[in-house]
Amino acid sequence: MSRTFRSLSNPNYRLWFGGAAISNIGAWLQRTAQDWIVIAELSDKNASAVGLVVFLQFAPQILLLPITGWAADRMDRRKLLFITQSLMAALALILGVLVLSGQVVLWQVCVCAFALGCVAAFDAPARHAFVSDIVSEKELSNAVGLNSVAFNSARLIGPAIAGILIALIGTGWVFMINVLSFIPLLTALHLFKKRLPEVVPDTSKATPDMAKFLDGFRYIGQHREMTVILVMSFLICGLGMNFSVYLSAMTVHVFQGHADQYGFLISMMAIGSISGAVVTASRRSSPSFRFMIYVAAMYAMSSFFVAVSPSFWSFAVLLVLLGLSLQLFTTSTASYMQVATEKRYRGRVMAVVLATALGSTALGAPLVGWVADSLGARWSIGMGSVSGILAAGLGFYFLHQQAKLKKAD
Numbered sequence: 001m002s003r004t005f006r007s008l009s010n011p012n013y014r015l016w017f018g019g020a021a022i023s024n025i026g027a028w029l030q031r032t033a034q035d036w037i038v039i040a041e042l043s044d045k046n047a048s049a050v051g052l053v054v055f056l057q058f059a060p061q062i063l064l065l066p067i068t069g070w071a072a073d074r075m076d077r078r079k080l081l082f083i084t085q086s087l088m089a090a091l092a093l094i095l096g097v098l099v100l101s102g103q104v105v106l107w108q109v110c111v112c113a114f115a116l117g118c119v120a121a122f123d124a125p126a127r128h129a130f131v132s133d134i135v136s137e138k139e140l141s142n143a144v145g146l147n148s149v150a151f152n153s154a155r156l157i158g159p160a161i162a163g164i165l166i167a168l169i170g171t172g173w174v175f176m177i178n179v180l181s182f183i184p185l186l187t188a189l190h191l192f193k194k195r196l197p198e199v200v201p202d203t204s205k206a207t208p209d210m211a212k213f214l215d216g217f218r219y220i221g222q223h224r225e226m227t228v229i230l231v232m233s234f235l236i237c238g239l240g241m242n243f244s245v246y247l248s249a250m251t252v253h254v255f256q257g258h259a260d261q262y263g264f265l266i267s268m269m270a271i272g273s274i275s276g277a278v279v280t281a282s283r284r285s286s287p288s289f290r291f292m293i294y295v296a297a298m299y300a301m302s303s304f305f306v307a308v309s310p311s312f313w314s315f316a317v318l319l320v321l322l323g324l325s326l327q328l329f330t331t332s333t334a335s336y337m338q339v340a341t342e343k344r345y346r347g348r349v350m351a352v353v354l355a356t357a358l359g360s361t362a363l364g365a366p367l368v369g370w371v372a373d374s375l376g377a378r379w380s381i382g383m384g385s386v387s388g389i390l391a392a393g394l395g396f397y398f399l400h401q402q403a404k405l406k407k408a409d
Contacts, residue, residue, distance in 0.1 A: 026181025028158025051369025163263025300388025
């Protein structure tokens with residue numbers, strides 16, 4: 001097997017990868033349908049409404065961070081993931097029934113988005129840490145990269161399919177299809193019961209006190225380069241990862257498009273994301289700190305060119321570059337932080353990393369929506385160029401300071 005796909009030689013990882021890939025497609029079907037029904041049917045083409053839904057869906061990553069990190073490290077991850085995936089399927093079913101009944105209103109979508117965010121807050125760090133339970137240490141960086149390939153391949157396929165399905169059968173049935181997509185992953189998690197050793201919780205440490213809450217922050221605080229990476233991630237993800245807000249606004253306001261055009265734009269961005277994930281998976285070692293600085297600068301430039309692109313097709317093509325730079329940064333960050341962290345702290349550290357990325361996305365969503373409605377959709381993308389410059393500048397400053405300290409020693 002080629003170096004890029006070497007983790008798939010592990011039968012447990014193959015089982016996980018297959019179930020997660022199908023589930024990811026379903027998740028993108030739902031996310032595309034949810035964003036579209038908000039901006040096209042439940043509001044007056046209001047990007048701020050999409051920003052509100054995104055905020056509610058990702059804010060729990062910050063609000064529940066202490067508990068989610070503790071849960072990922074102290075609970076049996078297989079059991080935890082089985083529960084979270086089952087709850088996500090139930091929420092998709094509720095939303096599908098509401099839409100198909102013709103009674104859905106914006107506040108109901110907001111409630112479902114917030115509930116999904118609460119469940120996902122527990123699911124995400126457990127998912128990332130669970131990979132280290134089924135692959136060896138030398139396979140871990142490659143497995144993290146392949147997870148991103150699966151996720152972004154779903155982002156390529158899911159929105160495009162969703163756009164077509166919305167036009168053919170409506171958003172309600174798209175939510176129902178997502179319910180079915182959970183079955184393969186739930187089946188895989190059930191089969192793992194016999195394949196993996198069961199984790200016995202440490203009852204002497206079963207209460208998540210404040211000291212345990214802060215372990216992830218404390219560990220990162222003891223490693224200055226990890227702290228800088230976290231700040232860079234906050235700056236870039238806060239604006240760049242809100243593509244559902246600025247792409248939906250560009251679709252309806254600038255290009256006067258429909259659901260199929262919206263799905264197409266997300267898919268074009270996903271082409272770049274897949275390329276970035278493959279590059280990360282193909283590397284022999286974890287990405288360096290300097291590499292992440294260059295990627296931040298690449299994101300700044302791509303945001304600028306996307307914002308000023310004159311036509312739909314030039315906009316769509318340049319989204320590939322934007323998706324590539326964003327994925328290279330986020331995947332490299334996850335890989336670097338996992339490999340650089342002691343195994344017993346990985347759940348809590350990854351909870352902080354994910355909370356920073358998704359939490360900043362939540363905080364940035366209302367701002368991106370407001371800018372799109374007030375100043376124009378192009379400005380909501382252009383802001384990302386400024387945040388990318390700040391992130392790259394911070395990284396270079398840190399390297400310069402480290403070099404000065406080495407000379408002084």
